Amino acid sequence: MPSADTFETGPIRPPSESGSYLLRLTRNCPWNRCEFCRTYKRHKFELREVEEIEADIDAMARIRDRLLARAADGRRVAVTTDHEWMVANALSHGGTTAFLQDADSLVMKPDRVRQVLGHFRARFPEVERITTYARSRTLARLAVADLESYREYGLSRIHIGMETGHDPLLEIIRKGATAALHVKGGRNVVAAGLELSEYLIPGLGGRELSEGHARDSARVLTEIDPHFIRLRSLTLGPKIPLWQVFHGEEARLTRQTDVEVVAEIRRFVEALGEVRSRLVSDHIMNLLGDLEGQLPGGRDDLLAACDRFLTLEPTEQHLYQLARRAGLVNGLDDLADSGVRRRAEQLLADALRHGPSGVDEACREMMLRLV
Ligand code: SF4
Structure with missing residues (x-):
């Protein structure tokens, strides 16, 4: 019999959360204006009711229990619905991680976030890591005490799309954040004892802003000292508004070649201060898919990996x-x-x-x- 249990999920999650339970706290993005992003365009932002989210958690828990009971009985675990597949996928990865969707989950009122996290933890006590996307603007406004309380309720890591630390470029891409705001938001997360993953888009400033992009991104990330720095390549199609900035009639920026982008990454790594971050290149769009290292000790190896490509x-x-x-x-x-x-x-x-x-x-x- 197919399961009647259903729950809502959003469209995306970071690659590192491919084996996680997905729990949707809000729908779409409250900002929705970044020029390089189409994920939620034409979709209105909505807060979800706590009761609705709790019902999703309960449905996920029932599916998990059913799948585990069948496996324990030695019965074949037939997965008949998308929702069962999603829970089975999380279980096949250990069933110990969860990701809160969509783009800026912590924009919810703190009491509601705590209520949802408390309910999730009660139903899924085996989950060891809960992560979410959040915007720097939201995190800069939140009290560190609230972020600390989220950690006590089980939240472990926050993913922020910093994209760049260069103010002129932040304006061009309409990120809705300044370098100072990125620093404040990121530092609040670190001060609360939560893990922080910051995303950087190499190549975003084209040839014209490449120097500033590498230099200021390194400065901002040095001030934040996040646990992870993740590279996510610039991917532009004609339907993405930023396309016009590079290819429109009044284009202001020139696309870089792959070689130029790797040289930019090298300059960025060189300019980073004594951060204790792990640099990760875990996105299918990144040219050097195996560029990874722990800073500051691994800096020379990261530079050597860039040089290996640049000197071919x-x-x-x-x-x-x-x-x-x-x-x-x-x-x-x-x-x-x-x-x-x-x-x-x-x-x-x-x-x-x-x-x-x-x-x-x-x-x-x-x-x-x-x-
Ligand atoms: S904040 Fe994130 S999800 Fe929202 S528009 Fe910008 S990149 Fe897209």
């Missing part, structure tokens, strides 16, 4: 770029596989038929297919 012969760079964008490799070592290399050579031959810029154009097209 142009043909090797092109082969790697195309193989990566085609989803054939995660890091440079993977190009040693003869089958992968053959496929990359075919892609390169095709791309070069369109002239010298063919590689970058082919890469952008392949990236768009992944959006």
Whole structure:
């Protein structure tokens, strides 16, 4: 019999939460104006009622209990609905992590957040990590005492889309935050003893603002000292408003090549102060998928990983770029596989038929297919 239990989920979660229970506290984004983001465009922001969220938690718990009971009886665990699949997916990853949706969950009133977290913890005592997205503006307004209380109620980590610490660029992308606000919001999270993951978009400022983007992002993140710095590549399609800034009639910024973006990442890593952050490149759109290291000790290795790509012969760079964008490799070592290399050579031959810029154009097209 299919289960009648259902619960609501939002459209996205960070890659690191692919095996988590998804719990929707609010719908869509209360800001919804960032020029590079289409996720919630045309969708109105809504707070959800606590009772509604609690009903979702109860439904998830019933599904979990049913799936676990069948497994304990040695019966085949048949998953018949999307909701069962989502719970089964979380269980298959251990069933110990959860992610609160959507874009800015902590915009809910603190008492309500505590009520929801309390209910979730009562139904899912086995969950060890609860994380959420939140905006710097919201976090800057929250009292550290409230954030501390969320930690006591089980919240462990907050993901912030900082994107850049360069004020002129924050204005262009209409982030609704300044560098100072990013620092305040991030520091509140760290002061409350919560883990913090800050997202940076390499390439966001184009050639014109690349220096400022790398330098000020490093300065802001040094002041915050988050637990994680996550790289998320700029992906632009014609339907994204920021496209006009790069490709419209009055374009102000010039897209960088992959090589220029890696050089920018290198400058950023070099400019970071003595942070204790883990730098992670865990997004399918990132060119160097295996760029990862613990700062400050791992700085030299991170720089060496950038240099390894930057000092390759142009043909090797092109082969790697195309193989990566085609989803054939995660890091440079993977190009040693003869089958992968053959496929990359075919892609390169095709791309070069369109002239010298063919590689970058082919890469952008392949990236768009992944959006
Ligand atoms: S705050 Fe986040 S979800 Fe909202 S528009 Fe900006 S990037 Fe998109």
